Amino acid sequence: MKKATLYIIASLACVSILAVVLIKYKKNLYKENSSVYVLLPRKGVAATTEEWKNTRLKAAALLRSIAADANDKKSLISLAQLYIQEGRITGNYAYYDKAALKYAKDALKLEPDNFEASVTESVIYLSQHHFAEGLQTAKKILIKNPYSSYVYGLIVDGNVEMGYYDSAVSSAERMIDLRPDLRSYSRVSYLREIYGDYAGAIEAMKLAVDAGPPGDETTEWARIQLGHLYENTGDLQNAKMQYTIALNERPGYAYALAGFARLAVAQKDYKTAIKYYTDANTQVTDFSIQEGLSDAYRLASQPDKAATLENSIINEMNKEALSGNTDENIGHYVDRELAYAYLNIHDYNKALEHALLEYNRRPDNIDVNEAVAWVYYNRGEYDKALPYLKTALKTNSKNPTLLHRAQLIQSKSELARNN
Known part of the structure; x- marks a missing residue:
């Protein structure tokens, strides 16, 4: 009788514990699903630009649309993409990637095969260094849309990071055939660098820079990569020129400041390097x-x-x-x-x-x-x-x-x- 009583008590205890765990899980799941992610303040010069003003207006409008209609897939995806870009600009990937993934997944719950939402999900996985997941997601998207240059770019990135370089080259060739632009030229440049062809890498990155609007974050990022290629080949004068242009086109741009810091280190001017790195550190994380x-x-x-x-x-x-x-x-x-x-x-x-x-x-x-x-x-x-x-x-x-x-x-x- 005592054994039976103990068994009943133990069973009830297990059920109680399981109930508590389930309630907590559901609460956490509800909290995650009901979270609203807003823009965080920018740091440094980036907080004073017209771009920041427009970004805030756009984010506020999208959040209002989603609040009015939780099934607004277009606004969910647009907000996710805006947060991905904000992560690039501020360096706060921890916050913005999580925010972007939440809104992308919300859109995918409404339409599991949505192309833009799936692409956004792949971008976030790659950003967070979940390269295998990002590559797998991009490959699935490509089956349904085999003519998307953008998706080929994600596959290039995933293959490079996983070390599948021959596959990356094949995907880059297909990408540039479909759409020769900043994204495809920059990937060709990176692959040429990986294979030791610095002259070819510089040539392709120049094309990438020329293909983008001056001052845009993606254009100036490509310009910084061009400068870095010059650095690695010992052409510090051309590297300096690229960092100067980037800083003029995008004032306070952290990666241009970091470029100047590296040049100062190369000249053993450590005091100047510290100043540039400190300035860069105030702009981004x-x-x-x-x-x-x-x-x-x-x-x-x-x-x-x-x-x-x-x-x-x-x-x-x-x-x-x-x-x-x-x-x-x-x-x-x-x-x-x-x-x-x-x-x-x-x-x-x-x-x-x-x-x-x-x-x-x-x-x-x-x-x-x-x-x-x-x-x-x-x-x-x-x-x-x-x-x-x-x-x-x-x-x-x-x-x-x-x-x-x-x-x-x-x-x-x-x-x-x-x-």
């Missing part, structure tokens, strides 16, 4: 800019400032990594970036942990293999670095950082074997 600033602090013999900033970067990246690993819908994978951040503070165990996490997601990507090889080099495990280095070099990339690291790894490995 971007870990690469903050890492550049921490490097400049170290070069300027200010290790305390560098260490403080590096620890702050790691804390923020870990929040992103946690969201990427726990949120099945959205969350930014930043393990490759975390590997380099931990290298900066000489925590080689953590660096290896995150480098291998990223490697397990995309073992064919050359940048990921470079990161793993470089971590092993810093750990003094030179032979372990070699197979990853071989993969990193498989496309014949001429990236100067990669080639420098390759030389160091190979030299140390030979020396270790001879001893």
Whole structure:
């Protein structure tokens, strides 16, 4: 009798716990589904522009339309796309990608095969470094719309990030045949760079810049990439010219300021580099800019400032990594970036942990293999670095950082074997 009573009590307890969990889940689901995402204030010069004024007006109008009619697919998709662009401009991907995904999924609930909503979903997955999911989504869309240049662009991006470079080239060729524009030219440029053709990459990126309206964020982003190509080939004068034009066309543009900072570092003018990086950091939220600033602090013999900033970067990246690993819908994978951040503070165990996490997601990507090889080099495990280095070099990339690291790894490995 006692056993039966205990069994009943235990069963009731289990049912109660399950009921609590279900209620909590439903509450969270309702909260997520009923959330309204509004524009956040911009930082720096971007908050003073006519573009920002127009963006606020458009967002407010779209939110009013959705509030009046929750089934307004066109407004849902438009708002999602507006938030994607706002994420690019501000660097606040954590907020805007989540917002954009919410509205894109709302549209997909109303029409599961909606083309624009599906494309938007793929863009967000790629933005959050969920490259396999983004590529898979884009491929599904392409089956239903095989003549979309934009979708081919997403497939190029997904294939590149997963390390499927031959497939990326085929998709880029099809993309540019369908629509030769800024998006297609810039992807051709990136692929040429990956394969070591810097002259061809510069030529294609010039076409990309010329194809876009001056001052538009996408145009000036392409101009920055052109400047970076000049940097990597040692043509600092042309790089400076591109960053100057970008800053004139888009005042306060963070990535142009970061370009000037890199040029200052190359000239060992660390004080100027710190100023440019600091100015850039006030305009957007971007870990690469903050890492550049921490490097400049170290070069300027200010290790305390560098260490403080590096620890702050790691804390923020870990929040992103946690969201990427726990949120099945959205969350930014930043393990490759975390590997380099931990290298900066000489925590080689953590660096290896995150480098291998990223490697397990995309073992064919050359940048990921470079990161793993470089971590092993810093750990003094030179032979372990070699197979990853071989993969990193498989496309014949001429990236100067990669080639420098390759030389160091190979030299140390030979020396270790001879001893």
